[in-house]
Amino acid sequence: MPIISVPHVFNEDELYVDLRMIFGQSLFLKCEGFNFAGSIKLKAATEMVESAERDGVLTPGSVLVESSSGNLGVALSMLAASKGYRFICVTDSRCNLSTRRLMEALGSQVHIITEPDAVGGFLGARLNYLRALCASDERYVWLNQYSNPSNWKAHYRRTGPAIARQFPNLDVLFIGAGTTGTLMGCARYFREWPRPVRIIAVDSAGSVTFGHPPGRRMIPGLGMNIRPPLLDESFIDDVVHVEEADTVRSCHRLAKSGFLFGGSTGTVVSGAMDWLSSQHDTRALTSVAIAPDLGERYLDTVYQSNWLQDLYGEDVLSPNGLEAGARTG
Numbered sequence: 001m002p003i004i005s006v007p008h009v010f011n012e013d014e015l016y017v018d019l020r021m022i023f024g025q026s027l028f029l030k031c032e033g034f035n036f037a038g039s040i041k042l043k044a045a046t047e048m049v050e051s052a053e054r055d056g057v058l059t060p061g062s063v064l065v066e067s068s069s070g071n072l073g074v075a076l077s078m079l080a081a082s083k084g085y086r087f088i089c090v091t092d093s094r095c096n097l098s099t100r101r102l103m104e105a106l107g108s109q110v111h112i113i114t115e116p117d118a119v120g121g122f123l124g125a126r127l128n129y130l131r132a133l134c135a136s137d138e139r140y141v142w143l144n145q146y147s148n149p150s151n152w153k154a155h156y157r158r159t160g161p162a163i164a165r166q167f168p169n170l171d172v173l174f175i176g177a178g179t180t181g182t183l184m185g186c187a188r189y190f191r192e193w194p195r196p197v198r199i200i201a202v203d204s205a206g207s208v209t210f211g212h213p214p215g216r217r218m219i220p221g222l223g224m225n226i227r228p229p230l231l232d233e234s235f236i237d238d239v240v241h242v243e244e245a246d247t248v249r250s251c252h253r254l255a256k257s258g259f260l261f262g263g264s265t266g267t268v269v270s271g272a273m274d275w276l277s278s279q280h281d282t283r284a285l286t287s288v289a290i291a292p293d294l295g296e297r298y299l300d301t302v303y304q305s306n307w308l309q310d311l312y313g314e315d316v317l318s319p320n321g322l323e324a325g326a327r328t329g
């Protein structure tokens with residue numbers, strides 16, 4: 001029976017959903033949403049905050065500031081509340097309302113950027129705002145998840161080993177790419193694992209991370225408008241891009257079986273199923289994918305029919321469309 005006094009020490013790291021019954025293809029989905037921050041970003045937030053404390057960068061009286069599409073902001077809000085820091089989250093108009101209200105409920109201030117930068121889009125505008133904020137007051141501490149090595153180290157130390165403990169015979173690991181912290185931490189861990197593991201990055205169509213042209217992206221979590229500084233492609237075996245309409249279909253296909261996951265899980269599952277269906281024989285492969293969060297934060301977007309139809313058309317959830325959400329099965 002776990003008994004805790006601070007929220008960040010609890011994290012369910014051993015839960016997987018076997019997707020064979022839903023998609024007709026074996027894939028074990030590692031659920032990262034069962035902690036008090038509700039997402040995998042708890043690990044990166046904890047590692048970045050605690051290493052800044054150890055280095056003497058973060059001290060009593062510091063004010064944490066960070067750019068986040070939502071989940072890191074919630075995790076930092078939780079940690080800041082628990083550890084007694086003020087926290088300002090800089091996000092943009094695509095941040096879900098419920099995520100913003102979660103941060104505010106935890107005592108954080110949320111600054112919303114409404115105009116994208118001409119070159120760097122919303123992310124560029126958020127980073128410009130943060131630079132100006134930090135220049136204005138030396139109490140501000142920007143952990144900078146986009147370049148902070150503690151972001152990937154969190155997954156090198158925790159997510160990678162947790163998967164290896166449960167699946168010592170792992171063959172393929174599918175990981176969504178946002179800042180690429182999860183991707184790079186797991187990829188570096190499995191590069192040192194005695195058995196070869198293929199690392200497949202899953203990105204949203206419209207993201208420039210792997211050198212593709214930029215395009216509209218409305219679902220937060222995966223994809224970037226600038227190349228992620230943490231990314232080292234030499235650790236990645238393959239990349240799959242997923243259209244947002246397929247992300248949505250995949251989320252709804254999971255929800256029809258009672259599993260309400262977040263948008264990026266739909267992307268990762270859709271990309272993984274596409275990749276697996278392109279292989280000659282997957283029967284002997286042990287495959288795992290990472291589900292970064294759960295679906296409640298997406299009730300006004302991915303699970304809201306008006307939002308879906310306005311963005312992706314009337315037929316996005318037609319029976320044929322749902323089948324296409326992940327082509328296998």
Ligand SMILES: Cc1ncc(COP(=O)(O)O)c(C=O)c1O
Nearest residue numbers: 071178179180181182221264292
């Ligand atoms: C829901 C969700 N999925 C995926 C990611 C991507 O994780 P990473 O930044 O480690 O690449 C994030 C990051 O914020 C996220 O919030």
